[in-house]
Amino acid sequence: MATEGGGKEMNEIKTQFTTREGLYKLLPHSEYSRPNRVPFNSQGSNPVRVSFVNLNDQSGNGDRLCFNVGRELYFYIYKGVRKAADLSKPIDKRIYKGTQPTCHDFNHLTATAESVSLLVGFSAGQVQLIDPIKKETSKLFNEENSCQHLWKVDWNEERENEGSKTSEEALVTVQRLIDKSRVTCVRWVPGSESLFLVAHSSGNMYLYNVEHACGTTAPHYQLLKQGESFAVHTCKSKSTRNPLLKWTVGEGALNEFAFSPDGKFLACVSQDGFLRVFSFDSVELHGTMKSYFGGLLCVCWSPDGKYVVTGGEDDLVTVWSFGDCRVIARGHGHKSWVSVVAFDPYTTSVEESDPMELSGSDEDFQDLLHFGRDRANSTQSRLSKRNSTESRPVSVTYRFGSVGQDTQLCLWDLTEDILFPHQPLSRARTHTNVMNATSPPAGSTGNSVMTPGNSAPPPLPRSNSLPHSAVSSTGSKGSIADGAIASGVSKFATLSLHDRKDRHHEKDHKRNHSMGHISSKSSDKLNLVTKTKTDPAKTLGTPLCPRMEDVPLLEPLICKKIAHERLTVLIFLEDCIVTACQEGFICTWGRPGKVGLMSAPNQASSPGGTIV
Helix, strand or coil: CCCCCCCCCCCCCCCEEEECCEEEEECHHHCECCCCCCCCCCCCCCCCCEEEEECCCCCCCCEEEEEEECCEEEEEECCCCCCCCCCCCCCEEEECCCCCEEEEEECCCCCCCCCCCEEEEECCCCEEEEECCCCEEEEEECCCHHHHHHCCECHHHHHHCCCCCCHHHHHCCCCCCCCCCCEEEEEECCCCCCEEEEEECCCEEEEEECCCCCCCCCCEEEEEEEECCEEEEEEECCCCCCCCEEEEECCCCEEEEEECCCCCEEEEEECCCEEEEEECCCCEEEEEEECCCCCEEEEEECCCCCEEEEEECCCEEEEEECCCCEEEEEEECCCCCEEEEEEEEEEEEEEEECCCCCCCCHHHHCCCECCCCCCCCCCCCCECCCCCCCCCCEEEEEEEEEEECCCEEEEEEECHHHHCCCCCCCCECCCEECCCCCCCCCCCCCCCCCCCCCCCCCCCCCECCCCCCCCCCCCCHHHHHHCCCCCCCCCCCCCCCCCCCCCCCCCCCCCCCCCCCCCCCCCCCCCCCCCCCCCHHHHECECCECCHHHCCEECCCEEEECCCCCEEEEEECCCEEEEEECCCCEEEEECCCCCCCCCCCCCCCCCCCEEC
16 A cells, blocks of 8 residues: 655655654554455545544453445454454444445443444434444434334345345435434534534534434424524424434534533534634533635644644644634645644653743643553543642643645644743753653642643543543433533633744645535524625634734644545554545554564455445
8 A cells, every 4th residue: 555655756655754752653464444455436435534442341452443434334353553453354344325424433431342332424414323342223313213124234135136226225315304414523422421412514513312212203493592603402392302402503514523621612613614612511602713715624622622723625724722712823734625633642742941930920831731651541641730839840742633635644743932922932951752751640739720621531532533521421401401501711811922924925725626525405494593704805814814924834743645545534542643544544653662563364355244
């Protein structure tokens, strides 16, 4: 799939790259794909997505991997950097008729060695709850319940009937009563065993409870809350039914959403180019940001909840401060649309500096990130308090990454001079990678500002989604809709960003081939939020969308071509980085010092599987 790294040709695919931590290497024997290893013809198909879950079984090999390729969905034991992948033995394999998987998410709270709950969203609008360990299909949402048991078809029977439309295929086209458009994102609500949120290309999001039915008639809604470019409705019904809530957000497709590390806030990016951050429980709009141009396609939170990073059709990564509700930096390294952004909670640099007298509020220097290595029960990075009276000032560098349709992987460092530009740069004594550092000492405390990540962190799920944190389970509609109590958020001390004329001129961004993020109209015309067109010329140069010369411009730490087709997955794990491209190859990049010797097992193809 790739040639040896280190060459100078622009089109050469790299198999290794070096950062301050050391050498990252592609592990060919840890590559996952369809059993036949044939590149998938991705034209017209939905993006390949990957989800991870750890089952905490006694064998010490509890990692499980799920990915979709075209009509197919696979569930494997993930052996990472330890052992080579065995593609001949998928735990579960499903092939769907008349629709394609678009996204999926594991429930990390309920996962055990015997059972795991996996939500799967589809191009035709359905959401399916399956257990790939038991090979069961539990429930189907946004579809007539009477047809659920007719979805499953024997794989061998399908091969015999190939080329002819069977009755089972026709059943997939029955009317969907909630939303007919493609599912763009599905996530379990953090801390809940039963609630999940689904976004559609119609621009709507729906809150479901797995314990409730969807009903046999179209839902009727009543307005709960309305604001600028968004509205939230509850479902009117004599008995509780799905969906519990309907969110209408912005214009065009709602491309992705992400929960904050503590589960209290929800960041949404839409085809209209806006980032909107909501308080989830009180359904209040906390802040917004506008892309430089075009739609926003991806979003993620920093592990401490202080920053949100977005990527999209302007070829940029944009860093937005949650506390200040403003853009603090942009990054330019991609040559086409940015499809995934993600923070690396395992890598940062810490600089010990001489004590110095600081002007400004003490709150400016609280909540220092200290990413620990001690993660026996938690892979979430640990937070330590900043500028305590017993310690000298230290600075932190956030690491995040991005991949795009240009087939490139970029890594970025968000440093102290960007985060606090009005403070003089400290004289660094050491420049240490803390991948192997220990957690903060027990009992370390300090004054803290309440942000979406300063509560006790739970395990970080190995997926594209944000951590499923230990917040109180909200298992009923009343706790979300009726108990609309705003979560108190103490703002950071305002950090005035001095006007900075960057030497970089604005660059023309080429809008390359589209992935087809086109809004499809929802069948439900009831109580639509009043939408006003936003003139991009009027937002440019405002706090919503600063000009390029008004904010720092980041340059990537590394920018490497690593695939033949557009990249759709970027996940940071403790011992490796996982990427995937639209050809259906899931690649493992061993972190420095984590690569061991492994032998390749027999990769014979297995004909077994499930067609749905």
